[in-house]
Amino acid sequence: MKSLLVTLGLALAAAIGLGAGYLLWDTPKNWYAANVNKLGPGAENDLIRYGRDLxxxxxxxxxxxxxxPAMRYAGNDLACQSCHLNAGLQPFAAPFVSTFATFPMLVDNQVLTLHDRINGCMTRSMNGKALPDESREMEALIAYIRFVGKGSPEGVRVAGMGLKPLRTPTEPPDARRGARGYAKFCAECHKDDGQGERKTGSGVGYNIPPLWGEASFNAGAGMAKTAYAAAYIHDNMPYGIHYEEPVLSVQQAWDVAAYIISKPHPPAPPIAAPELQ
Ligand code: HEC
Ligand code: HEC
Structure with a gap:
């Protein structure tokens, strides 16, 4: 059911994203340029800034x-930005530009609210529990997501939204080949044991996030699906690349994704996450 939902979501996002690309062909606007530093003082802007900080x-x-301790909602020390690169402003790194304008969304004939979608990531990618709808944290996340999409077309997923579906590889994804690709392209940062690098000093969190093990996303996360991980890796890793100039071949990205996913992750939440209820 989740995979159907994800497939549908991906197909829909791709179709709409492409449509918007053509639609906006004549009006070259950079939808990815929102900047909180340009915001003035005030309670509303404080909420947006807090959302970005979260x-x-x-x-x-x-x-x-x-x-x-009462604020320990996530079950790991990842950041949303670990995946939603550049605070949700990186094309094809699941950015937030069209998010506010396209939620609530109909998925499998059920209404998926933005609260539910955020909590989908809280309970899987962040391996934790849902943020209460009325919490300041939920309000702040939504205020920020709304801010980065300000002025973007209603109901449209602009080009660069979601992940760019990656071509099917010539050979079936192979974790053993992936191990070699990992050693070559990834281990330098994410380390041989996949645990990345914690922030130094007293700061919690990571300079480089872990890719497997107890501190990682759980088995129910989008990133735990080979197709999602392969697309994400191909267009975004090694960190710093732009999707127009990938470093890994299509085959290498699928293989490395298979390798990462073959490693242990915390189990998926036992009950259907809010997104599916
Ligand atoms: C381990 C990686 C990972 C982490 C960490 C993560 N997410 Fe996600 N998130 C994803 C993936 C993958 C998607 C699906 C992208 C797609 O549908 O193409 C997604 C989708 C979303 C969406 C839907 C966006 C849209 O317009 O479709 C929202 C909102 C979201 N995440 C919020 C968050 C928030 C808030 C956090 C932190 C509390 C977070 N995520 C942490 C991987 C992650
Ligand atoms: C130059 C260092 C560097 C290299 C090399 C690199 N990464 Fe990353 N990776 C990062 C950083 C930094 C982040 C998080 C970005 C942030 O927090 O802003 C990240 C995030 C990720 C994420 C999403 C977050 C998570 O924890 O799941 C995945 C998946 C990932 N990298 C996989 C790979 C793979 C696979 C390779 C090799 C093809 C690779 N990376 C190479 C630095 C690197």
């Missing part, structure tokens, strides 16, 4: 090691 520095605020 996405960039998630572990400090709501991570499993957050200072305030």
């Amino acid at each position: 996405i960039v520095d998630t572990a400090r605020h709501i991570g499993v090691n957050a200072e305030n």
Whole structure:
């Protein structure tokens, strides 16, 4: 059911994204340029700034090691930005530009609200529990997501939204080949044991996030699906590349994705996450 939902989502996102690309052909506007530094003072803008901070520095605020035990909503120390690169402003790294304009969304004939979608990531990618709808944190995340999409077309997924579906590889994805690709392209940062690098000093969180093990996303996460991980890796890793100039071949990306996913991850949540209820 999840995979159907994901497939549908991916197909829909791709179709709409492409449509928008053509639609906006004549009006070259960079939808990925939102900048909180241009915001003035005020309570509303404070909420937007807090939302961005939650996405960039998630572990400090709501991570499993957050200072305030009552705020430990996530079950790991990842940041939203670990995947939603550049605070949700990186094309094809699941950005947030059209998110506010396209939620609530109909998935499998059920209404999926933005709250539910955020909590889908909280319970799987962040391996934690749902943020209460009325919490300041949920409000702030939504305020920021709304801000980055300000002025973008209603109901449209602009080009660069989601992940770019990756071509089927010539050979079936192979984790053993992937291990070699990992050693060559990834281990330098994510380390041989896949655990990345923690922030130094007293800061919680990572300079480089882990890719498997107890501290990683759980088996129910989008990133735990080979097709998603392969697309993400091909267009975004090694960190710093642009999707127009990938470093890994299509085959290498599928193989490395298979390798990462063949490693242990925390189990998926036992009950259907809010997204499917
Ligand atoms: C381990 C990687 C990972 C982490 C960490 C993560 N997400 Fe996600 N998120 C994804 C993937 C993958 C998708 C699906 C992208 C797609 O549908 O193409 C997604 C989708 C979303 C969407 C839907 C966007 C849209 O317009 O379709 C929202 C909103 C979201 N995440 C919010 C968050 C928030 C908030 C956090 C932090 C609390 C977070 N995510 C942490 C991987 C992650
Ligand atoms: C130059 C260092 C570097 C290299 C090399 C690199 N990464 Fe990353 N990777 C990062 C950083 C940094 C992030 C998180 C970005 C952020 O927090 O802003 C990340 C995030 C990720 C994520 C999403 C977050 C998570 O924890 O799941 C995945 C998946 C990933 N990398 C896989 C790979 C793979 C596979 C390779 C090899 C093809 C690779 N990376 C190479 C630095 C690197």
